[in-house]
Amino acid sequence: MSEVEQVTTPETAPPPQPWEPRIIAFLCYWCSYTGADNAGTARLKYPANVDIIRVMCSGRIDPDLIMSAFARGADGVMVCGCHIGDCHYIAGNHKTMARMPMVARVLQDFGIEPERFVHEWVSAAEGEKFARLVRQVTEQVRQVGPLDWPGRMRQRGVGHGQDLHPWGGAA
Ligand code: FES
Numbered sequence: 001m002s003e004v005e006q007v008t009t010p011e012t013a014p015p016p017q018p019w020e021p022r023i024i025a026f027l028c029y030w031c032s033y034t035g036a037d038n039a040g041t042a043r044l045k046y047p048a049n050v051d052i053i054r055v056m057c058s059g060r061i062d063p064d065l066i067m068s069a070f071a072r073g074a075d076g077v078m079v080c081g082c083h084i085g086d087c088h089y090i091a092g093n094h095k096t097m098a099r100m101p102m103v104a105r106v107l108q109d110f111g112i113e114p115e116r117f118v119h120e121w122v123s124a125a126e127g128e129k130f131a132r133l134v135r136q137v138t139e140q141v142r143q144v145g146p147l148d149w150p151g152r153m154r155q156r157g158v159g160h161g162q163d164l165h166p167w168g169g170a171a
Contacts, residue, residue, distance in 0.1 A: 021141040023050045023134070024069040025078040028058040030088040031123050032080035038127030046134040050078070057081065059092025063103045066117070070107075071149050076116045076141035078133065083121040093121070111152055115140040 027033040033054045039046065055061055058081025069077050079100060087093040100119040107117050118137050122130050 019146055021049050021075040021138055021146075022073060023076040023078060023137055023141060024074040025050050025052045025080065025134070026058070026061045026065065026069075027052055027054055027122075028060075028081040028087075028092075029054055029056050031082035031086060031121075032058070032130065034124035035080070035122040035126045035130045038124060039131040040127075042127050044127055044131040046131040047138040049138045050134050057087060057089045057092035058096040059087070059089060059094075061096060061099075063099060063106070066103055067106075070112065070116075070147060073149070075147045076118070076137055078137055079117075079119045080122040080130070080133075083123055086123065111156060112147070113144045115144050116147065 025036075027036055033052070036052060058079060061079055061081075066077050066079065079096065081093045081096050082088065084093055084097065096119070104114065104117055104119075108114065118133065120129075120133055122133065
């Protein structure tokens with residue numbers, strides 16, 4: 001059996017792909033994830049730039065998770081949970097409501113554009129809202145460009161740009 005080896009030369013190499021934003025969306029299981037599912041079932045179109053991480057409740061979304069997502073290559077992060085009063089764990093989203101403005105302020109301190117971080121309530125019935133939100137976030141992150149976390153951290157003199165947790169979280 002003969003094997004044909006494919007050799008990639010500069011002439012045969014595929015052209016470099018244009019940069020596309022990578023968005024991480026943390027969605028609570030009971031409302032927002034179902035809302036995203038609803039968007040899919042209704043065949044609503046939204047960009048494929050979003051990677052969804054399902055958590056049981058938005059109250060589970062520790063600020064460290066958001067910072068880690070940025071440090072590990074996300075250009076934008078979305079946090080979605082049930083509307084206030086609808087959380088299946090009663091007060092989980094009250095924690096979210098208290099934490100997210102703090103996260104936004106810390107990100108600002110790190111020099112990260114506000115367009116890169118969005119927090120919204122999305123119910124199970126709001127597939128259209130979810131699709132619209134993904135379109136909006138993808139577009140606004142596209143406008144501000146790639147994040148380049150190591151470069152940003154180097155600029156600010158933090159950990160030579162290599163620290164994934166320059167804010168002091170666990171490695
Ligand atoms: S279960 Fe959705 S925010 Fe708590």
